[in-house]
Amino acid sequence: MATRVPTVAFEGIEARAVDVQVQIIPGAVHFTVVGLPDKAVAESRERVRGALIASGLALPAKRITVNLAPADLPKEGSHYDLPIALGVMAAIGALPGDALAGYCVLGELALDGSITAVNGVLPAAIAAGSRGLGLICPAASGPEAAWAGGDLDVLAPRSLIQLANHFKGSQVMARPEPAIATPGGPMPDLSDIKGQEGAKRALEIAAAGGHNLLMNGPPGAGKSMLAARLPSILPPLSPRELLDVSMIQSVAGALREGRLSDRRPFRQPHHSASMAALVGGGINARPGEASLAHGGVLFLDELPEFTPQVLDSLRQPMETGEVMIARANHRVTYPARFQLVAAMNPCRCGQALEPGYACRRGPNERCMAQYGARISGPLLDRIDLRIEVPAVTAADLILPSPVEGSREAAARVAAARRLQNDRYAARGLPAATTNATCPATVIEEVASPDADGAALIRAAAESMRLSARGFHRTLRVARTLADLDGEARVRRLHLAEALSYRGRGDKPAAAA
Numbered sequence: 001m002a003t004r005v006p007t008v009a010f011e012g013i014e015a016r017a018v019d020v021q022v023q024i025i026p027g028a029v030h031f032t033v034v035g036l037p038d039k040a041v042a043e044s045r046e047r048v049r050g051a052l053i054a055s056g057l058a059l060p061a062k063r064i065t066v067n068l069a070p071a072d073l074p075k076e077g078s079h080y081d082l083p084i085a086l087g088v089m090a091a092i093g094a095l096p097g098d099a100l101a102g103y104c105v106l107g108e109l110a111l112d113g114s115i116t117a118v119n120g121v122l123p124a125a126i127a128a129g130s131r132g133l134g135l136i137c138p139a140a141s142g143p144e145a146a147w148a149g150g151d152l153d154v155l156a157p158r159s160l161i162q163l164a165n166h167f168k169g170s171q172v173m174a175r176p177e178p179a180i181a182t183p184g185g186p187m188p189d190l191s192d193i194k195g196q197e198g199a200k201r202a203l204e205i206a207a208a209g210g211h212n213l214l215m216n217g218p219p220g221a222g223k224s225m226l227a228a229r230l231p232s233i234l235p236p237l238s239p240r241e242l243l244d245v246s247m248i249q250s251v252a253g254a255l256r257e258g259r260l261s262d263r264r265p266f267r268q269p270h271h272s273a274s275m276a277a278l279v280g281g282g283i284n285a286r287p288g289e290a291s292l293a294h295g296g297v298l299f300l301d302e303l304p305e306f307t308p309q310v311l312d313s314l315r316q317p318m319e320t321g322e323v324m325i326a327r328a329n330h331r332v333t334y335p336a337r338f339q340l341v342a343a344m345n346p347c348r349c350g351q352a353l354e355p356g357y358a359c360r361r362g363p364n365e366r367c368m369a370q371y372g373a374r375i376s377g378p379l380l381d382r383i384d385l386r387i388e389v390p391a392v393t394a395a396d397l398i399l400p401s402p403v404e405g406s407r408e409a410a411a412r413v414a415a416a417r418r419l420q421n422d423r424y425a426a427r428g429l430p431a432a433t434t435n436a437t438c439p440a441t442v443i444e445e446v447a448s449p450d451a452d453g454a455a456l457i458r459a460a461a462e463s464m465r466l467s468a469r470g471f472h473r474t475l476r477v478a479r480t481l482a483d484l485d486g487e488a489r490v491r492r493l494h495l496a497e498a499l500s501y502r503g504r505g506d507k508p509a510a511a512a
């Protein structure tokens with residue numbers, strides 16, 4: 001008879017049910033693992049053998065077959081060690097026969113019999129709960145598993161021996177407690193920035209409506225500094241978002257000590273990042289920066305320095321909110337709904353917009369066009385707010401620090417976000433929580449301007465040759481401006497300000 005131990009295989013952040021079946025029959029001494037295992041799973045045998053011996057259990061001199069079912073689901077990772085070892089222990093009578101019934105098991109083994117942390121414990125715990133099972137996971141991952149709900153039975157042993165003692169009743173383990181990450185020091189504050197009132201206003205609007213933002217300005221203007229202060233004015237993750245974001249971090253192995261954080265992610269990949277690093281994939285399917293930024297901010301500093309193909313790979317997630325990675329024999333998707341914030345110099349010399357500056361390589365306009373051409377039109381098209389950040393003047397720098405900082409801005413952002421949440425929840429659009437993610441048809445309705453505003457946008461559409469997407473983008477930003485003012489109706493002044501954030505990036509698109 002074979003023993004069965006439930007475990008999981010990960011497809012994206014979904015934990016699919018997998019059964020580890022262990023059969024021990026008389027025959028030549030042999031230990032095989034079948035059922036589409038990858039290399040790490042195949043190596044499980046050696047770790048399981050070593051860990052059992054270290055725990056004082058010799059493998060029987062018989063034929064041991066481990067089958068991972070269903071066989072057509074690819075099995076990756078090292079978390080099959082523990083279910084295999086427990087299956088063998090149950091089969092040789094080292095664990096009571098019914099001990100494992102009702103538990104989903106995952107964990108990696110060290111050769112000394114201790115159980116080491118694995119990725120993906122949070123989604124596994126949630127999946128176990130929904131299947132009416134408890135969870136056995138490594139001690140280090142226990143606090144993470146405890147987040148899946150108070151009624152989930154979680155066992156988080158340090159070693160095989162501790163687990164065996166628990167089942168014998170000689171050393172009963174306590175349920176782990178959910179842990180929250182202690183914030184790593186205060187976040188940089190907006191009050192550090194002198195002058196740049198326009199850019200700070202744009203940053204607040206981006207935070208309030210979840211809009212993508214592109215900052216264009218000479219080196220040293222404070223663009224990187226501004227972007228780094230966006231997290232300090234964003235609202236914390238809601239409980240629902242917290243779980244979604246943490247599931248991705250769990251699968252990526254980015255949760256430290258199983259602790260969850262309600263801070264929005266802020267990811268800042270370097271411009272040398274590969275496509276696999278940015279959108280995910282590679283040898284072991286892993287979430288990329290775009291997915292790790294889910295629910296938060298993806299900051300691309302020096303945007304034109306990224307490889308154009310790498311940048312274009314972001315278009316799909318920006319459209320659909322998820323990344324799809326094709327693997328050899330299957331596909332995985334990861335959520336990737338992020339807010340894009342990008343910074344760039346206007347040209348390679350960096351100074352083309354400075355009055356009186358002449359670019360080294362020909363006319364300023366050409367220098368800027370060449371540099372800007374590295375960013376594709378469709379990507380630019382997805383950026384609602386484009387601003388110019390001028391060099392900060394000496395007069396601004398010697399001023400005292402501004403009295404208003406991130407706290408005041410964050411309060412205004414939170415109020416505007418509440419209005420948006422309520423508005424879209426009332427319309428039955430749970431996927432849209434901000435004006436930036438609201439569908440175009442709905443934004444036409446919720447941002448329909450008053451008569452004065454309608455006249456302005458009609459005139460602007462003609463004189464600025466607004467495209468359909470440009471029109472919707474203006475409405476989205478105007479809606480956020482009205483929300484920041486706490487007004488139900490979008491007015492002329494909101495539209496006028498929204499039109500001012502269209503930036504010069506639109507001009508080539510309109511001419512094309």
Ligand SMILES: Nc1ncnc2c1ncn2[C@@H]1O[C@H](COP(=O)(O)OP(=O)(O)O)[C@@H](O)[C@H]1O
Nearest residue numbers: 192193194196218219220221222223224225392
């Ligand atoms: N508005 C500002 N107020 C105070 N310091 C500033 C400001 N702008 C720039 N700085 C200083 O200049 C440095 C460079 O700014 P940075 O954000 O890296 O510029 P950029 O990314 O635009 O090239 C900052 O670390 C900061 O010390």
Ligand SMILES: [Mg+2]
Nearest residue numbers: 223224301343
């Ligand atoms: Mg910079």
